[in-house]
Amino acid sequence: MSLVESVVALVEDERRKHAFARVRVIRLTLGALGHAEPEALRFCFDAISRGTIADGARLEIEITPGRGWCPDCGGVVALEEKFSDCPICGGFRVRLTAGDDLRLAEMEVE
Amino acid sequence: MMCTICGCEAPGIAGNPESERPRARAMKHDHRHQEAHAIAHAHDRHHHAGSEHAIDFGAGLAGVHLAGLSQERTIRIERDILSKNDAFAAANRSRLRKSGVFALNLVSSPGSGKTSLLVRAIVDLKDRWPIAVIEGDQQTSRDADRIRAAGAPAVQVNTGKGCHLDAHMVGHALDRLSPASGSLLFIENVGNLVCPAAFDLGEAHKVVVLSVTEGEDKPLKYPDMFAAADLMLLNKADLLPHLDFDMSACIAAALRVSPHIEIMTVSARTGDGLSGFYAWIEARASVMTELAGKRE
Numbered sequence: 001m002s003l004v005e006s007v008v009a010l011v012e013d014e015r016r017k018h019a020f021a022r023v024r025v026i027r028l029t030l031g032a033l034g035h036a037e038p039e040a041l042r043f044c045f046d047a048i049s050r051g052t053i054a055d056g057a058r059l060e061i062e063i064t065p066g067r068g069w070c071p072d073c074g075g076v077v078a079l080e081e082k083f084s085d086c087p088i089c090g091g092f093r094v095r096l097t098a099g100d101d102l103r104l105a106e107m108e109v110e
Numbered sequence: 111m112m113c114t115i116c117g118c119e120a121p122g123i124a125g126n127p128e129s130e131r132p133r134a135r136a137m138k139h140d141h142r143h144q145e146a147h148a149i150a151h152a153h154d155r156h157h158h159a160g161s162e163h164a165i166d167f168g169a170g171l172a173g174v175h176l177a178g179l180s181q182e183r184t185i186r187i188e189r190d191i192l193s194k195n196d197a198f199a200a201a202n203r204s205r206l207r208k209s210g211v212f213a214l215n216l217v218s219s220p221g222s223g224k225t226s227l228l229v230r231a232i233v234d235l236k237d238r239w240p241i242a243v244i245e246g247d248q249q250t251s252r253d254a255d256r257i258r259a260a261g262a263p264a265v266q267v268n269t270g271k272g273c274h275l276d277a278h279m280v281g282h283a284l285d286r287l288s289p290a291s292g293s294l295l296f297i298e299n300v301g302n303l304v305c306p307a308a309f310d311l312g313e314a315h316k317v318v319v320l321s322v323t324e325g326e327d328k329p330l331k332y333p334d335m336f337a338a339a340d341l342m343l344l345n346k347a348d349l350l351p352h353l354d355f356d357m358s359a360c361i362a363a364a365l366r367v368s369p370h371i372e373i374m375t376v377s378a379r380t381g382d383g384l385s386g387f388y389a390w391i392e393a394r395a396s397v398m399t400e401l402a403g404k405r406e
Contacts, residue, residue, distance in 0.1 A: 001271070001272075002272060002274075002276065002305075003191055003192075006191045006192065006193075006194050006195065007191055009194055010187065010189055010191065010193070010194070014185055014187060018183075018185055020183075024182070028191070035304070035305075035307070035308050035334055082333055082334070082367075083330075083333045083337070083366060083367045092366055093369060101190075102190065102191045102192060103188060103189065103190050103191060104187050104188075104189050104190075104191055105186070105187065105188055106184055106185060106186045106187055106188070107184070107185055107187065108182065108183070108184050108185075109182070109183060109184075109185060110182040110183070
């Protein structure tokens with residue numbers, strides 16, 4: 001819920017920079033391995049955006065896949081889980097390189 | 111119908127809803143949103159100037175109209191959603207560093223014994239350090255009362271519906287508390303192994319408390335928290351003889367999600383193992399002071 005409040009706060013920030021009256025679409029980039037659940041965000045967004053500048057905006061969420069780098073075998077691998085073993089060599093020191101983003105990417109305003 | 115792209119049809123409809131002309135204009139407008147669009151607008155304005163259906167292109171939602179520029183636009187932002195919190199956390203961190211306050215953010219599930227651990231630490235350490243405490247709970251000031259009874263100033267932050275402290279709340283608590291220079295600040299987070307992992311408060315280190323009455327696989331189930339912490343305290347060790355807790359499995363699980371985490375077994379009730387925790391605080395705080403000295 002506080003993540004959605006942060007999104008609305010960032011939108012308010014942008015309104016101070018670029019004058020606009022209404023937000024049509026808000027696009028978030030969300031890592032598949034991040035902490036936020038897209039459905040939970042959507043649910044909270046409806047409740048929290050009411051009465052704010054973001055009221056009525058459509059929330060679009062783009063999921064970025066998880067990727068990691070294994071220092072044991074040097075492989076760049078796709079990750080299904082955050083702290084999983086390296087699928088190539090079985091090492092468990094795989095470092096996450098992508099897939100835990102939580103960003104307000106862009107929005108369409110008028 | 112108002113054009114959802116620039117809102118330009120709205121004034122026409124307001125002027126005369128039954129008229130054919132706005133509808134015709136709507137068809138003509140067809141909005142492919144290229145240069146033709148702007149030209150069409152300019153054309154309309156020319157023709158209808160002074161007519162009884164005043165058409166004001168400045169009355170769009172953005173309040174302005176420039177030829178060639180639609181009122182709809184896309185703004186690239188690419189800002190981290192936690193960036194607001196992170197900015198508050200950075201401010202807290204620099205403020206704490208300047209005043210030489212060493213802050214620990216204590217996180218755990220509810221009931222792991224954070225407050226008991228703090229009460230014990232305050233009693234043991236209050237002659238060595240000035241100590242201050244920020245207590246986070248959804249409701250009540252029971253924990254802050256316990257801390258004050260142990261002899262340390264405490265500010266209770268009630269998060270209401272919130273499940274974690276954020277850096278903004280901690281900033282306000284610091285205003286209230288204004289810990290003395292060179293003191294030790296414990297921030298007791300809301301009991302929750304999920305959300306507090308994502309919210310930096312400006313602390314020097316996160317310390318995760320796990321009690322041996324919980325499952326040994328918790329580090330695997332809530333990996334974010336254990337990955338974010340620098341020290342894990344395994345509390346309630348005095349109960350180990352009565353439990354089937356697999357200590358080595360727990361340590362293996364913690365090291366798996368966080369290969370650099372330090373682990374200590376303690377009992378807030380008997381005081382066993384706490385000297386190791388105090389030595390860790392001493393060592394880490396002196397590292398912070400040294401780093402701060404070098405930076406100046």
